[in-house]
Amino acid sequence: xxxxxxxxxxxxxxxxxxxxxxxxxxxxxxxxxxxxxxxxxxxxxxxxxxxxxxxxxxxxxxxxxxxxxxxxxxxxxxxxxxxxxxxxxxxxxxxxxxxxxxxxxxxxxxxxxxxxxxxxxxxxxxxxxxxxxxxxxxxxxxxxxxxxxxxxxxxxxxxxxxxxxxxxxxxxxxxxxxxxxxxxxxxxxxxxxxxxxxxxxxxxxxxxxxxxxxxxxxxxxxxxxxxxxxxxxxxxxxxxxxxxxxxxxxxxxxxxxxxxxxxxxxxxxxxxxxxxxxxxxxxxxxxxxxxxxxxxxxxxxxxxxxxxxxxxxxxxxxxxxxxxxxxxxxxxxxxxxxxxxxxxxxxxxxxxxxxxxxxxxxxxxxxxxx
Amino acid sequence: xxxxxxxxxxxxxxxxxxxxxxxxxxxxxxxxxxxxxxxxxxxxxxxxxxxxxxxxxxxxxxxxxxxxxxxxxxxxxxxxxxxxxxxxxxxxxxxxxxxxxxxxxxxxxxxxxxxxxxxxxxxxxxxxxxxxxxxxxxxxxxxxxxxxxxxxxxxxxxxxxxxxxxxxxxxxxxxxxxxxxxxxxxxxxxxxxxxxxxxxxxxxxxxxxxxxxxxxxxxxxxxxxxxxxxxxxxxxxxxxxxxxxxxxxxxxxxxxxxxxxxxxxxxxxxxxxxxxxxxxxxxxxxxxxxxxxxxxxxxxxxxxxxxxxxxxxxxxxxxxxxxxxxxxxxxxxxxxxxxxxxxxxxxxxxxxxxxxxxxxxxxxxxxxxxxxxxxxxxxxxxxx
Numbered sequence: 001x002x003x004x005x006x007x008x009x010x011x012x013x014x015x016x017x018x019x020x021x022x023x024x025x026x027x028x029x030x031x032x033x034x035x036x037x038x039x040x041x042x043x044x045x046x047x048x049x050x051x052x053x054x055x056x057x058x059x060x061x062x063x064x065x066x067x068x069x070x071x072x073x074x075x076x077x078x079x080x081x082x083x084x085x086x087x088x089x090x091x092x093x094x095x096x097x098x099x100x101x102x103x104x105x106x107x108x109x110x111x112x113x114x115x116x117x118x119x120x121x122x123x124x125x126x127x128x129x130x131x132x133x134x135x136x137x138x139x140x141x142x143x144x145x146x147x148x149x150x151x152x153x154x155x156x157x158x159x160x161x162x163x164x165x166x167x168x169x170x171x172x173x174x175x176x177x178x179x180x181x182x183x184x185x186x187x188x189x190x191x192x193x194x195x196x197x198x199x200x201x202x203x204x205x206x207x208x209x210x211x212x213x214x215x216x217x218x219x220x221x222x223x224x225x226x227x228x229x230x231x232x233x234x235x236x237x238x239x240x241x242x243x244x245x246x247x248x249x250x251x252x253x254x255x256x257x258x259x260x261x262x263x264x265x266x267x268x269x270x271x272x273x274x275x276x277x278x279x280x281x282x283x284x285x286x287x288x289x290x291x292x293x294x295x296x297x298x299x300x301x302x303x304x305x306x307x308x309x310x311x312x313x314x315x316x317x318x319x320x321x322x323x324x325x326x327x328x329x330x331x332x333x334x335x336x337x338x339x340x341x342x343x344x345x346x347x348x349x350x351x352x353x354x355x356x357x358x359x360x361x362x363x364x365x366x367x368x369x370x
Numbered sequence: 371x372x373x374x375x376x377x378x379x380x381x382x383x384x385x386x387x388x389x390x391x392x393x394x395x396x397x398x399x400x401x402x403x404x405x406x407x408x409x410x411x412x413x414x415x416x417x418x419x420x421x422x423x424x425x426x427x428x429x430x431x432x433x434x435x436x437x438x439x440x441x442x443x444x445x446x447x448x449x450x451x452x453x454x455x456x457x458x459x460x461x462x463x464x465x466x467x468x469x470x471x472x473x474x475x476x477x478x479x480x481x482x483x484x485x486x487x488x489x490x491x492x493x494x495x496x497x498x499x500x501x502x503x504x505x506x507x508x509x510x511x512x513x514x515x516x517x518x519x520x521x522x523x524x525x526x527x528x529x530x531x532x533x534x535x536x537x538x539x540x541x542x543x544x545x546x547x548x549x550x551x552x553x554x555x556x557x558x559x560x561x562x563x564x565x566x567x568x569x570x571x572x573x574x575x576x577x578x579x580x581x582x583x584x585x586x587x588x589x590x591x592x593x594x595x596x597x598x599x600x601x602x603x604x605x606x607x608x609x610x611x612x613x614x615x616x617x618x619x620x621x622x623x624x625x626x627x628x629x630x631x632x633x634x635x636x637x638x639x640x641x642x643x644x645x646x647x648x649x650x651x652x653x654x655x656x657x658x659x660x661x662x663x664x665x666x667x668x669x670x671x672x673x674x675x676x677x678x679x680x681x682x683x684x685x686x687x688x689x690x691x692x693x694x695x696x697x698x699x700x701x702x703x704x705x706x707x708x709x710x711x712x713x714x715x716x717x718x719x720x721x722x723x724x725x726x727x728x729x730x731x732x733x734x735x736x737x738x739x740x741x742x743x744x745x746x747x748x749x750x751x752x753x754x
Contacts, residue, residue, distance in 0.1 A: 005715070018493060098752055101552065102552075120742060125509075125510070128509070129509065129511075163427035163429070163430070163432055164430030164492075164493055165430040165492075166430060166490075166491065166492040166493075166494060166508075167490075167491075167495065168495070168507070168508035168509065169430075169431070169494075195422075323732075328602070338721065339721070339724065340720055340723075340724050341716075341724075343429065343490045343720060344478075344481055344487075344488065344489055344490060344491055344492025344493075345481030345482070345483075345489030345490065345492075345714065345715050346429070347481075347482055347714050347717065348481075348489065348490065348715055348717070348720050349720065351717050351720055351721065363471055
């Protein structure tokens with residue numbers, strides 16, 4: 001099962017399970033998502049539950065058909081032809097006017113009022129325009145309202161480095177959102193993660209930041225029959241040990257889990273057994289899982305695509321120091337993206353992000369074998 | 371003779387600057403040739419970009435300007451070197467019009483160290499301090515307040531620092547889709563409130579990726595269609611609608627707006643109706659725009675229009691036109707050759723431009739740093 005199908009099927013099943021769940025975002029309907037995550041959902045659930053903003057011509061016609069089928073009789077009795085056309089045009093226009101901070105605010109408001117929106121950002125870069133509504137509105141309102149108004153919403157989209165699109169379109173937002181109280185931050189790696197955590201996120205009563213990865217969408221992973229169950233829900237806040245090892249613990253999330261597993265294979269050829277932990281959830285962070293592993297290996301390296309300063313690796317270092325100070329035989333190692341905006345030129349871009357060899361190198365340094 | 375057209379009435383009619391503005395519709399042969407050269411250069415440069423993109427010489431998102439040249443050339447060719455221009459992700463031609471050499475832009479698109487941003491910016495982020503090009507922004511609406519800020523600087527120099535000669539202006543270009551974004555309205559208000567020398571140019575090419583303008587925007591009150599220029603008077607500035615496929619009309623309107631800004635009479639909102647001949651970016655299949663619509667605008671191609679006008683009015687001969695085309699082709703070919711032969715950036719370049727001061731903090735009275743921290747600008751990461 002590909003990660004794309006995992007997310008798509010999770011969305012599909014949750015839309016079917018709960019009528020309060022709806023999807024909105026740019027090109028999620030007729031275009032079926034810029035990355036085809038919402039494929040087939042408009043056809044199945046209609047334009048009222050899979051809302052396009054902006055919108056395409058064919059989808060508009062389709063929506064008109066849906067509206068005509070559903071409301072024709074009622075409208076014919078109640079309104080003149082002219083009124084009907086006006087109303088339909090206004091309704092359609094309202095959908096198109098939505099812009100990132102606009103539609104994010106609409107999603108948040110509808111969640112306050114009792115719906116369970118899944119808000120797609122074409123990429124997380126575009127969410128920068130809407131970050132006020134995510135942090136000031138979605139994350140803080142439960143606290144400000146003394147627990148009276150919660151915000152059951154999932155913000156999702158691809159995060160992290162992409163190819164050749166330069167500084168404003170290629171960056172990791174994990175640390176940004178993980179920093180903020182009130183948000184739960186999930187970053188899945190494989191199909192099992194994506195499916196189980198997406199279903200958990202939609203059923204959760206708090207705002208969820210769901211950080212996907214464009215490069216992983218098309219990647220297929222084997223899944224057990226259990227994963228395909230319509231009530232397969234993974235616990236938010238639990239990490240998963242992807243590979244057992246005794247010499248060093250490597251923690252990572254999203255695409256870097258795959259890189260870490262590849263690095264572990266290379267290290268194994270040299271007699272170094274690395275334990276690879278897929279963090280899955282960045283807030284809450286599974287501190288017991290990290291501590292248990294470090295107790296076994298006494299060495300820890302974190303791998304991430306994001307910037308080093310105040311990054312996920314910084315938090316892992318702090319956690320290791322607080323929970324496992326006596327267990328560590330060496331300082332915690334960090335593999336991160338370079339501390340610069342992403343450059344356009346291919347060579348510079350490549351040098352900006354961790355490679356499997358970087359991970360091998362830092363692990364060996366940590367073990368004193370460099 | 372073609373009369374420049376003020377298509378619609380405005381709230382405050384901009385006064386004619388009798389000294390600066392030539393008589394209506396008149397353009398000197400030199401100016402006509404300059405504008406024509408710029409438009410042909412813009413077109414040929416973009417067509418070459420498409421070729422190079424498909425050959426894998428450039429990558430990522432590349433948005434072409436073909437069809438809209440009359441707006442860039444019509445406005446920017448009237449600016450001085452010290453004036454500023456703020457663009458969007460569709461920025462190559464704005465930079466060309468403002469005088470950034472084609473070589474430097476092409477090399478940037480190839481990701482080479484000789485590019486105007488040394489390969490760090492790329493297609494969507496063209497900057498040139500020397501030519502007053504303030505970028506290249508990937509997110510819509512982002513560049514408008516930046517442009518207003520540059521205009522603020524001109525007014526600040528004149529009004530606060532007492533520099534009477536400070537009369538530079540800034541032009542921000544953006545599309546119809548952006549006019550539904552909050553920054554647009556915030557900027558209209560501030561530019562009018564502070565009476566800044568700023569010109570808002572909406573390149574209304576009718577489509578925001580796959581969404582047509584008429585469906586994205588509610589009609590202005592009492593109209594069948596939405597008119598962006600009518601939003602100017604609501605904020606206290608003239609709003610002008612112009613045929614953006616006719617460079618002479620654009621030029622006429624821009625002349626008035628620029629003169630008004632230079633006099634210190636504040637901003638103007640110009641809505642230029644135009645059309646892009648290609649998809650949103652080279653990755654866009656462009657299936658939603660009808661053949662009829664494309665044909666309608668192709669017939670109004672601004673380049674042959676100006677050529678015919680020049681020939682009919684004795685501003686240029688066929689030989690002149692051919693010479694311009696040959697010169698443009700040579701320049702574009704040269705830019706590709708230059709970009710191709712240029713070296714790739716060094717890895718060491720990666721950490722160089724994160725902070726302005728490379729060595730430390732605070733200069734003491736003796737001219738030395740109060741605190742030296744040479745590694746500061748290179749961040750904490752090693753680059754392998």
